[in-house]
Amino acid sequence: MDLSIIEQIMTFITLPFQSFLTIEILLIFIILYIFLLYNEKRQSKKVKVTLTALIIFFFSLLVFYFSDDIINVLSEIIKTIMRCFYFPNIVFYILTVIISLIILIYTVLKEKITKLNKIITYTFTIIHLFLFTNFITLAITNNLSLIDSANIYQHDQMFVIVLFSQIIFILLIIYKLIYHFCYIRHEKLKNK
Amino acid sequence: MQRKNKNIKSQLFKVGFFFLIVGILVISITPLKKLKEEVFEEMRLAIFQSNINSENTTINDVNTENLSVTPENTEIAKENDKKANYSYIGQLSIPKIKLKRGFVSKESKYNNIEHNITIAKEADYPDVPMGNFILMAHSGNAYISFFDKLYKLEIGDEASVSYNAVTYNYRLTNIYNQAKTGTVAIYRNPNVKTLTLITCTRNDDYNQTIYIFEEI
Secondary structure (H helix, E strand, C coil), X not given: XXXXXXXHHHHHHHHHHCCXXXXXXXXXXXXXXXXXXXXXXXXXXXXXXXXXXXXXXXXXXXXXXXXXXXXXXXXXXXXXXXXXXXXCCHHHHHHHHHHHHHHHHHHHHCCCCCHHHHHHHHXXXXXXXXXXXXXXHHHHHCCCCCCCHHHHXXXXXXXXXXXHHHHHHHHHHHHHHXXXXXXXXXXXXXXX | CHHHHHHHHHHHHHHHHHHHHHHHHHHHHHHHHHHHHHHXXXXXXXXXXHHHHHHHHHHHHCCHHHCCCCHHHHHHHHHHHHHCCCCCCEEEEEXXXXXXXXXXXXXXXXXXXXXXXXXXXXXXXXXXXXXXXXXXXXXXXXXXXXXXXXXXXXXXXXXXXXXXXXXXXXXXXXXXXXXXXXXXXCCCCCCCCEEEEEEECCCCCCEEXXXXXXXX
């Protein structure tokens, strides 16, 4: 942790040569890389399928050997997502509000957006920003420190506001993603 | 004809995909519930810890000459406990199995095996000299199986209980099984403060396991 930049680079360079296993792993990846590059020239379907199968096999092997650790990592990832959803820290919450604000401003200024799209976007973003304003107001009235998450979420009202904010934000993002996906597909079909 | 075949294939693919998603959801619902419970538990413990810290700060400012506990104070505290919806009064931790879980007061409606690690009615609180603090919880795969990893414990493993801003440390001295009859006999040294954990025996529907810890 306390390494200088040169030490960090040296450690990084010598990392693959630390043991026979690491050299073996390095060789596997180099061979895989060369095969992928070479196949770009030949475009052989058999090689493509074999390489994909090999990659899947290699990672399945890793999953098999480190299954417990991988399950732990996956659990931790899901728990982090759940923490961000149920008990986001103030930085994450403000970040979602900023994204919402940017989407709102973009929608107001952009002319080539359908009315329905605008109405839906306004609805989601306005509710989200309204909830955030409520959140701040409640924090001020209750004299709460926003730095400590435990301090915020011991108040049921704050918890409910944040929870609904997150739901609205997720709906907004899902809507935007679906809309853009459909829009791009629609444009492609139109061009054809 | 070809178009019809394609349509059927496409519909079959959609139906298959739908069932795949439903299957994944059904399989993952219990582990997800468990993870959700863990996340909520972390926050409850953080709130519990935060409340202890704020209470301690307040106590530092009070003139200690006037500090005295009267029966009225105890009654008020008990009444407040009943009103509290989910506030922990303490925390059990067993580092070996990474168990950290709060418990509510005996009078709370959440002192129930379906919600929390439960304090037995017959139990003494950890601050009672030579007392026996008895906790019970489910084991198994459900998200409320808070004692699902107790079977990994061995004699000599340590546990601690935080209660009233004091931490009590214990060491496991005895593990034994008893048939599930609705009651349980606790064999312990009456001259030592103990912590007793009770849960169902692993892979056994007819027995329960009792873990006796003695204060270090």
